[in-house]
Every structure is written in C-alpha cells, then in structure tokens.
Amino acid sequence: MSTASKVNPLQTMLDTRDWILADGATGTNLFNMGLSSGDAPELWNVDEQDKIRALYQNAVDAGSDLFLTNSFGGNASRLKLHDAQGRVGELNRAAAELGREVADKSDRDIIVAGSVGPTGEIMEPMGTLTYAGAVEMFQEQAEALKAGGVDVLWVETISAPEEFKAAAEAFENAGMPWCGTMSFDTAGRTMMGVTSTDLTDLVGKLSPAPLAFGANCGVGASDLLRTVLGFSAQGSNTPIISKGNAGIPKYVDGHIHYDGTPELMADYAVLARDCGAKIIGGCCGTMPEHLRAMREALETRPAGGRPSLDTIAEKLGGFSSGSDGTDDAAPTPRRTRRRG
Numbered sequence: 001m002s003t004a005s006k007v008n009p010l011q012t013m014l015d016t017r018d019w020i021l022a023d024g025a026t027g028t029n030l031f032n033m034g035l036s037s038g039d040a041p042e043l044w045n046v047d048e049q050d051k052i053r054a055l056y057q058n059a060v061d062a063g064s065d066l067f068l069t070n071s072f073g074g075n076a077s078r079l080k081l082h083d084a085q086g087r088v089g090e091l092n093r094a095a096a097e098l099g100r101e102v103a104d105k106s107d108r109d110i111i112v113a114g115s116v117g118p119t120g121e122i123m124e125p126m127g128t129l130t131y132a133g134a135v136e137m138f139q140e141q142a143e144a145l146k147a148g149g150v151d152v153l154w155v156e157t158i159s160a161p162e163e164f165k166a167a168a169e170a171f172e173n174a175g176m177p178w179c180g181t182m183s184f185d186t187a188g189r190t191m192m193g194v195t196s197t198d199l200t201d202l203v204g205k206l207s208p209a210p211l212a213f214g215a216n217c218g219v220g221a222s223d224l225l226r227t228v229l230g231f232s233a234q235g236s237n238t239p240i241i242s243k244g245n246a247g248i249p250k251y252v253d254g255h256i257h258y259d260g261t262p263e264l265m266a267d268y269a270v271l272a273r274d275c276g277a278k279i280i281g282g283c284c285g286t287m288p289e290h291l292r293a294m295r296e297a298l299e300t301r302p303a304g305g306r307p308s309l310d311t312i313a314e315k316l317g318g319f320s321s322g323s324d325g326t327d328d329a330a331p332t333p334r335r336t337r338r339r340g
Contacts, residue, residue: 009111010111010152010179010212013066014212014239019273019278019298020066021064021269021295022064022113023067023068023291024062024281024282024291025286026041026068028285029058029287029288032287033048033051034051040082041073042091043091045071045094046091046094056098056103057102060103060108061288062291063292064281064291065110066113066281067103067110068115068154069095069096069115069148070115071092071095071114071141071145072116073117074088074091074092074095075119075120075141076088076137077129077137078117078120079091088141089140089144089147092144093144093145093147094148095148096147097148099150100148111151111152112152113150113154114141114145114148114152114176116142117157118159119137121134122160123166131162131165134162138167138169142173142176146176152177152179153176154181155171155178155181156180156243157183158181158190159183159190159192164199165202168208177208177210177211179212179213180203180210181213181214181215181241184223184224184324185218185219187320187321187323188223188230195324195325196227196231196234197326199213199231200213201234203238211238212238212239214241214243214279215227215242216241216243217245217284220244220317221244221245221246221247221316221317222317222319222320223319225244225312226309226312226319228240228276229324232275239279240276241277241278242280243280243281243282245285246282246283247259247260247317249285258285258286262292264316265282265290266297269295269297269298270301271311271315271316274304274305275307276306
C-alpha cells in the first residue's frame with residue numbers, strides 16, 4: 001500500500017492508541033549482523049538487502065508498531081565520508097522501499113518512519129554549515145525517503161536548535177508529516193546546551209508542528225526519563241517520544257556492550273508511559289528481546305501515576321548528573337545499583 005492511499009497513519013494511531021511501541025537500535029543490531037565499525041550502514045540498503053529486511057522484520061516480530069529506516073547517516077555530508085555523497089537518493093529510497101515491503105505484509109498496522117540524523121557539521125556562526133545548506137541537505141534526503149514510501153519523516157539525535165528547524169523546513173518543503181527528537185547527553189542538555197524546556201518551546205513555535213517530539217539516545221534510561229518528565233511538565237499538547245538506550249555502554253571484549261536487561265527495559269517502557277510519553281522505543285543496545293519485554297509490560301501492567309525521580313533511579317539506576325539542566329537547584333536522587 002502506498003503512502004498516497006493512506007491518510008496520515010501515524011496521526012490516526014496517535015489519536016486511537018494509549019501508547020505506540022517504536023523499534024530499538026539500528027547500529028547495534030547491524031553490528032551483530034556483521035557490519036564493521038566505520039562502515040556506512042546505509043550502503044547495506046543496496047548491498048545487503050536481506051539483512052536490512054531482517055532488521056525491520058525483527059522489530060515488527062518483537063511487537064513494534066513503528067520502525068525507523070536504515071537511513072540515519074543518509075545525508076550528503078555524512079555519506080561523503082564514504083565517497084557516497086552522490087548516492088543520497090538511491091540509498092534513502094532503498095531504505096524506505098525495504099521498510100514499506102516489510103510493513104505492508106504485516107497483519108498489523110505498521111508505521112515506516114524515515115530516519116534522518118544530524119548532518120555531522122556545525123552550523124554558523126560556530127561552524128561553516130549555513131542554514132540554507134542544512135535545509136537543502138535535509139530536503140534531498142526527505143524527498144528520497146518520501147519517494148520510497150515512508151509514512152512519516154523522523155529527525156533524531158539532534159543537538160542544535162537551528163538544525164532541528166532546518167529539518168522541519170525541509171520536511172515542509174517535501175510535503176511530509178514529521179517527528180523529531182534531540183539527544184540530551186550533557187547533564188540534561190544537548191551538546192549545544194538545549195534543555196527539555198527549550199525544545200518544548202521550540203516545537204511550540206514550529207509550523208507545521210511535528211506529530212510528536214521528544215528525546216532519544218543520550219546517556220541511560222534514567223536520564224532520558226527525567227527529560228521526558230521535563231517535556232510533560234510544560235503541558236504541551238504534542239505527543240512525546242521516549243527512545244532510551246538499553247542501559248549504559250561498556251567496552252567488553254573489543255566492542256561496546258549495553259548492560260540493560262529485557263527486565264530493565266520493560267520497567268523503562270512502563271515508566272516512560274507513566275512519565276507522559278506516547279511513542280516508546282529503545283535506542284542504542286535495544287534488541288528484539290528488549291522490545292518483546294517492553295511490549296508485554298505495556299500490555300499487562302496498569303498505568304500508574306507520574307513517577308518521582310527517586311522511583312526512576314530505584315528501578316533503572318542513578319542519574320549521571322544532579323540536574324536536568326533546567327534548574328540549578330534540581331534534586332540529586334540517590335544513586336542505586338542498576339538491576340541486572
């Protein structure tokens with residue numbers, strides 16, 4: 001089924017569901033399939049299509065209602081590192097077409113979200129990338145993902161507000177609905193200093209507004225949920241996205257390993273819902289077994305009240321900083337041993 005025959009399926013799902021389960025990691029899963037560190041995952045959209053189908057299918061089979069395409073680094077700036085800057089259209093369209101193929105054969109409604117990561121460049125005045133240049137780069141990728149059949153565009157792991165706005169403008173130019181997340185990995189702020197309050201304010205001023213916004217990646221699940229609490233405290237009517245890492249990264253036997261168990265991610269998913277998130281998924285380290293546990297928990301555990309920071313720390317582990325960046329007097333919850 002093409003996107004032309006659908007009427008904004010993600011909006012329909014947001015209007016009719018209490019929660020939506022997104023997918024997990026892309027890179028972690030592809031490394032487990034044989035991708036080498038330093039290689040461009042997007043090249044596999046053409047060179048290893050069965051593995052990309054398996055990536056998507058594994059998420060669907062584990063219970064995801066929405067998955068992101070393998071196109072995070074699919075802009076010209078990032079692909080230039082692999083001498084593939086001339087293949088933006090080809091690689092993004094292939095990512096989307098494979099996703100559409102997997103989604104359309106499912107017996108459930110599945111949303112295909114076109115992943116758009118940061119350009120990898122720093123915008124003016126601190127860097128050399130112009131706003132117009134960022135819009136152009138994002139639009140090239142957006143048009144290819146649209147042509148491949150994605151339901152929605154999804155910019156993620158952004159740290160600068162100007163880059164977030166450039167993506168929004170590019171998506172409007174492409175005529176596509178969108179979602180957007182930033183990564184709050186520096187004491188509750190993005191690398192460029194954005195807080196949860198700042199992003200909520202920014203989203204409130206964008207037109208067209210995203211269908212949903214929130215946080216992904218960052219440090220651990222505890223920190224991410226503290227940011228989600230920050231979003232929900234602002235009272236925005238825009239649905240919130242929570243896509244946290246599966247625990248904390250550790251270097252084990254020559255590769256990065258995330259220590260979050262399926263049980264921990266099940267607790268995280270329920271807490272994310274209770275913090276106010278509507279779209280809940282995982283980021284780095286989140287495998288199909290984590291998603292299955294998350295789905296079961298969301299389906300079987302009753303909704304609770306807004307959790308305290310102490311409750312989050314007790315269940316998921318302590319925070320990496322004493323503040324979420326929005327208040328210098330924020331409480332410093334006790335650090336507890338992470339379960340599992």
